[in-house]
Each structure stands twice: as structure tokens, then as C-alpha cells.
Amino acid sequence: MKGNTVAEKQSILGRIAQLTRANINSLIDRAEDPEKMLDQLVRDYTNNIAEAEQAVAQTIGNLRLAEQDYNEDVAAVRDWGNKALAASQKADQLRGSGDNAAADRYDNLAKVALQKQVGFETEVKQSEPILRSQNEVVDKLKHGLAIMKDKLGELKIKRDQLAARAKTAEAQAKVQDAVASINVLDPTSELSRYEDNIRRQEALVAGKAEIAASSLDSQFAELEMTGDALEVDARFAALKAGALGAAPAAPQITDEPSGYQPSATVGEQDYAAAPAEEGQPSTDEQRY
Numbered sequence: 001m002k003g004n005t006v007a008e009k010q011s012i013l014g015r016i017a018q019l020t021r022a023n024i025n026s027l028i029d030r031a032e033d034p035e036k037m038l039d040q041l042v043r044d045y046t047n048n049i050a051e052a053e054q055a056v057a058q059t060i061g062n063l064r065l066a067e068q069d070y071n072e073d074v075a076a077v078r079d080w081g082n083k084a085l086a087a088s089q090k091a092d093q094l095r096g097s098g099d100n101a102a103a104d105r106y107d108n109l110a111k112v113a114l115q116k117q118v119g120f121e122t123e124v125k126q127s128e129p130i131l132r133s134q135n136e137v138v139d140k141l142k143h144g145l146a147i148m149k150d151k152l153g154e155l156k157i158k159r160d161q162l163a164a165r166a167k168t169a170e171a172q173a174k175v176q177d178a179v180a181s182i183n184v185l186d187p188t189s190e191l192s193r194y195e196d197n198i199r200r201q202e203a204l205v206a207g208k209a210e211i212a213a214s215s216l217d218s219q220f221a222e223l224e225m226t227g228d229a230l231e232v233d234a235r236f237a238a239l240k241a242g243a244l245g246a247a248p249a250a251p252q253i254t255d256e257p258s259g260y261q262p263s264a265t266v267g268e269q270d271y272a273a274a275p276a277e278e279g280q281p282s283t284d285e286q287r288y
Helices: 005-020 023-030 034-096 100-182 187-240
Strands: none
Touching: 034 100
């Protein structure tokens, strides 16, 4: 057939079969950077599809030319058959009229037409299996091209999904790193540590307050001791002064509490007060 070879068709089919059998998942697993690998794979796949489309279009074009040639051959078979029939009929007419020479000439033309018809019939017979094969090839090419486009769509979806997962994993890693950098333990441990610091400060303040209180008590005790010393000095001075005059009166001390009234069976009014003798102290004075 014109402009078309079996090797060319096999090359196109081989390329499509190789691409459609490509395992995208295994390519991704072997890639160090899956996102870049998928981007490159998408570009390569797109370029291969463009090349396959060009080759398929060329093959289809060649098939259409072959079909045109076949149809022309079929038409030529009919045309030369008609010419052979017309020449034979003309020969019969001329022979009927007695012109045998002209009749023989038209018979020869009929034979030439029949020879041409046989040649085109041979072309038609040879073209029919080739055309069937070409149509099968074109159908396979179209199917393979459709599979390639489907694979390309799956590849783009997988690339987008993987890129999204990679970004999500990267964001989660950053969050985990941030959390770990703040505190790998329970955050309340920081509050407990802060509470311990406050308790130590409170204990220090309480200790200082206790020291201050004990110091104040000692000052008051010292003040009381100083007051007693002053009292002793005052009495000693009064004692010295009493040697020259009257002795200082000691403060009256009673064992009875204030407001105490002793019970008596005999009232004091039952006894007449004895007159105090001259020079004798009174009863009240004798008490002291």
C-alpha cells in the first residue's frame, strides 16, 4: 500500500504497548523525589502521546489513501468490464453488417479491456486483506491511544494526590517539631515548676517574718528586763533615802482577789471595838 509499511505499524503499536504497560506505582516507589518524578513522567507521557497521535494520524491517512485506491480499482474493474462489453457489441454489429475487419478490431479492443479488468481485479483482491489488516491496526492504535490518555489522566490525578499528601506530611512534621521544641512532656509540668518557685519564695518570706518576730520578742524581753532594773535602782535609791528619813512604803499586796467578800458567822458589829490605849496602835495599824 502507498506510504505505509508493516515495520512502521509495528513501531507505533510497540510504543503504545510499552507505555500502556508502564507501572506508574513502581516508578513512583523508585523515585527519590516522587513529585518531581511524576512531573517528569507527565511531561514524557504527554510527549509520547503527541508522537503517538501523529503516528496514528499518519497511519489513518495512509489507510484512507489505500481505501481510495481500492475504490478506484473496484471502479476500474467495472469500467473496463463495461468497455469490453461495449467493444464486443460493436464488433457484433459490424460483423452483422459484413465489415469483418472493423469487427475484428473492436473484438481486439474488447480483449484489451478485459485484460485491464483482470489486472484491476487482481489489485482489488490483493488490496482487500491488506485493507482489513490496516483497519485492524488503526482500531488497535485508536484503542491504545485512548488507553494512553486515560493513563495520563490517572497519572495527573496521582501526581496531585501525592503532592497534596507530601505537603500535608511536611506541615505535620513542622507542627510536631514545633510541639517538641516547646515541651516534649506535659505542659503542666512547667506550671508545677513555677508553683515550686513560688512556694520557695513564700517559705523564704515566712522565714524572714519568723526571724523578725523572734527579734521583736527579744527586744520586748530586753525592755522588760530594763524596766525591772530601773525599778530596782529606784527602790535602792529610796532605801538609801529612807535611812535618813522615812522608809518608802511598799505596795500593799493582798492574796484576795478584787471584789472578794469572805463569809463570816459572826459579824464584826457583834464585838465592841476596844478603845485603843494610849500609845498602842489601833487594830488596823497592828495589821501592818
